[in-house]
Amino acid sequence: MSSTVTQKALVLPALGEHYAVADISIHAPGPGEVLVKIESTGLNPIDWKMLTTYSASIYSFPFVAGHEASGTVVEVGPQVDSLAVGDIIVFQGGFSLRRATFQQYCVVPVVHAAKVPSNVSPDEAATVAEGLMTALVGLYNTTAELNGKSLSLPPPWSPEGATKYIGQPVFILGGASSVGQNAIQVAKLAGHSPIITTASLHNAAFLQSLGATHVLDRRLSDDAILAELRTLTDSGAPLSLAYDAIALPETQPVAYRALAEGGRLVVVLPEQIPQEVKTPGDGKTVVFPFGHVCGPGNSEFGAEVFARLFDWLEKGVIKPNKVEILPNGLAGIPGGLARMEANKTSAVKLIAHPQETL
Known part of the structure; x- marks a missing residue:
């Protein structure tokens, strides 16, 4: 991990405002966690609905959305032996500032992550988890x-x-x-x-x-x-x-x-x-499921799924979505969310590269 302590994130400053790129702190991994440099993050309907339908579920600001990604492990917390610095992983994020994926770095519990096999690109891997x-x-x-x-x-x-x-x-x-x-x-x-x-x-x-x-x-x-x-x-x-x-x-x-x-x-x-x-x-x-590993009753089940995900991806049992890469890193996400809200995408997952944010 470099000496950099801040990162770019797509931030919602307050209710009624709009997503905008801002600088926030990089988070430190705790026991059983790794810090990940996010290479690719997928866009999901919940990300634009957080501004409307689900706005009441935002409890603190600044708020960062983003619920699935792939990235490179850059720091390993205590009590971690299944992942190492340099591993490329796929994971679910979101619902907390530390774990959201519309930022350049986030923290991931190792039980809710899987290594990405060589036959799957980081962009493809970022389409899978949610x-x-x-x-x-x-x-x-x-x-x-x-x-x-x-x-x-x-x-x-x-x-x-x-x-x-x-x-x-x-x-x-x-x-x-x-x-x-x-x-x-x-x-x-x-x-x-x-x-x-x-x-x-x-x-x-x-x-x-x-x-x-x-x-x-x-x-x-x-x-x-x-x-x-x-x-x-x-x-x-x-x-x-x-x-x-x-x-x-x-x-x-x-x-x-x-x-x-x-x-x-x-x-x-x-x-x-x-x-x-x-x-x-x-x-x-x-x-009506809450399809996230952080949901009540989902953590243990999520660990079961991620323990099998590398094998499923490597063998093609689970195939990623088709991808479309958005320009301008995190700054391209609001336009992508607007397209999704207007139902202007079909059979494709929109992907952003946080590291390309200026």
Whole structure:
């Protein structure tokens, strides 16, 4: 680590203001932590929603956003023997000034990091953590305290889950989104078949390369989608599992309607299913996950995931998103977030290089 004690960060000075590049202190790693020089950071919808929908969750200023990244270990804290200076790692950040990724350096707990294999670039690695954790937490975190934040199914890497899902159909709405891409790959890992998703049809070949068996045009009416689903499952019966990676008021009802009695649905935004869509006693379960390792009940599960991530990436079990590099380092992030808010990205993860900030 150099003698530099300050760094560039994309800072929100106060509520009602805008993100701007500023100088802040570099943080020191504690026990079980490393200090990372951030090479690439991914942009996520939550980063622009922190200015609007989730602004009440910002408790102190200056605030720095950013929730996933890759970078180089530059300092190792006490009680760390699994990582060394010079290692390139992928990790989740965010929700504290020390761990946020819209800055040039941050602190990372080693149990929530994985080395990046040589077949994956730092830019690609920075696309992985947020979408993958959201997909996995919603399905497989069995921690009892989650209370409606996971279906708590046995994970496919456990003895109980290893063969449980083979041949079972799954319906994933929004397959081209980052969470949707990861949900498709997780479904393939678990052995689900068919894996049916909705997306713009120009993304169909890409999603099929990730494991989707059928891609339905997201512009179809709800009734048309339900009719297609009936033809794609062996029995023609409604499905038992769905994942809505978009979870807008216009997508949640069709996901819910697609399920059989007792079916299970994960939504990535709070539930907004009209009462008239529901049938009393249908036994359907809807959960809204908090897909982050720092969430209540997620830390141990996150450690399980990151312990497997190097192997998944190296073998191509989990493939990164496509990337688009934003110019001007951290200063390019606000424009990228504006594009995301305006829904002007498709099947691509926007990436910034904090070290290129002037």
